[in-house]
Amino acid sequence: MRTISLGRSNFQVPVVAVGCMRINSLNQSQAEKLVQTALELGANFFDHADIYGGGACEEIFASAIHMNPAVREKIILQSKCGIRQGMFDFSKVHILNAVDGSLKRLQTDYLDVLLLHRPDALIEPEEVAEAFTQLETSGKVKYFGVSNQKPMQIDLLKKYVKQPLLANQLQLSITNATMITNGFNVNMENAPSIDHDGSILDYCRLHDITIQPWSPFQHGFFEGVFLGNSKFPKLNAKIDEVALKYGVSNTTIALAWILRHPAKMQPITGTMNLERLKDCCQAAQITLTRDEWYEILLSAGNALP
Numbered sequence: 001m002r003t004i005s006l007g008r009s010n011f012q013v014p015v016v017a018v019g020c021m022r023i024n025s026l027n028q029s030q031a032e033k034l035v036q037t038a039l040e041l042g043a044n045f046f047d048h049a050d051i052y053g054g055g056a057c058e059e060i061f062a063s064a065i066h067m068n069p070a071v072r073e074k075i076i077l078q079s080k081c082g083i084r085q086g087m088f089d090f091s092k093v094h095i096l097n098a099v100d101g102s103l104k105r106l107q108t109d110y111l112d113v114l115l116l117h118r119p120d121a122l123i124e125p126e127e128v129a130e131a132f133t134q135l136e137t138s139g140k141v142k143y144f145g146v147s148n149q150k151p152m153q154i155d156l157l158k159k160y161v162k163q164p165l166l167a168n169q170l171q172l173s174i175t176n177a178t179m180i181t182n183g184f185n186v187n188m189e190n191a192p193s194i195d196h197d198g199s200i201l202d203y204c205r206l207h208d209i210t211i212q213p214w215s216p217f218q219h220g221f222f223e224g225v226f227l228g229n230s231k232f233p234k235l236n237a238k239i240d241e242v243a244l245k246y247g248v249s250n251t252t253i254a255l256a257w258i259l260r261h262p263a264k265m266q267p268i269t270g271t272m273n274l275e276r277l278k279d280c281c282q283a284a285q286i287t288l289t290r291d292e293w294y295e296i297l298l299s300a301g302n303a304l305p
């Protein structure tokens, strides 16, 4: 598996990460096969959150991988915190408690990466800074980042937090590409010119923050997979044509499209299917041409000005 540096650190991570949000749909032996397959593919970066499955996903993962110190050394664990029932919570006490909960469920004494899951309207960045420093000093968390955050929110955090913020996990797929299309609809009166994210793509590139695209195969907000979906005939025809050329699956091409972007992103896959996981990892070996990349973008209904 090809690796990249996470943000501006020297920490090497596989370019395709394995999301564990859906692992609670598997039984023990299926979950064991999934994590084993991922490891065989070199996909040893696992993305979690304290809320996935109400905590069950972290537990199922630890049991499936038969967590012990030797296993722990071979994998990279990222988890997220800050979402609670009915609210977001970046208070120091919540962050510290959430990490302790994740460590217990994951049967480990440290996380490689902790992300703040979704911006808290009542954030007090001084509290986040205290929590991060305590987590770093105690050895419970090595690296830090955010998720679903805009540039100004990251800047606000950076004013107080000492640790570099290495990653920003954001929704991105061929059909949810406003962070990309907004960039070439400048000073226009059309809908794509509306800036929904504060130019987060350019901001992350400028500040060496790795974008981790989540839901790389979904359209809308968890409305379903666009591949093989009759709502997207042109897109699927184009992806299938490119897939045929490379002799790979449509899944591989859809992920290769994200990986072709020069921002050096680290997509988080969500499949629990072993063949599709292999197809996702194969995307790391494919570099689409500029023509193919633009043709796929436009076939999804995105237009050039």
Ligand SMILES: NC(=O)c1ccc[n+]([C@@H]2O[C@H](COP(=O)([O-])OP(=O)(O)OC[C@H]3O[C@@H](n4cnc5c(N)ncnc54)[C@H](OP(=O)(O)O)[C@@H]3O)[C@@H](O)[C@H]2O)c1
Pocket: 018, 019, 020, 021, 022, 047, 048, 117, 147, 148, 169, 170, 213, 214, 215, 216, 217, 218, 225, 227, 251, 268, 269, 270, 271, 272, 273, 276
């Ligand atoms: N930071 C955030 O706010 C946030 C939000 C959501 C998710 N995430 C993270 O991102 C990860 C991925 O999210 P996701 O699960 O929504 O992503 P996804 O990879 O876009 O979707 C995976 C789902 O699509 C299905 N699928 C059907 N056909 C597929 C195909 N050809 N290729 C790939 N998948 C296909 C999968 O089913 P099969 O299992 O049958 O393949 C699975 O149910 C999560 O596990 C989580 O770690 C983060």
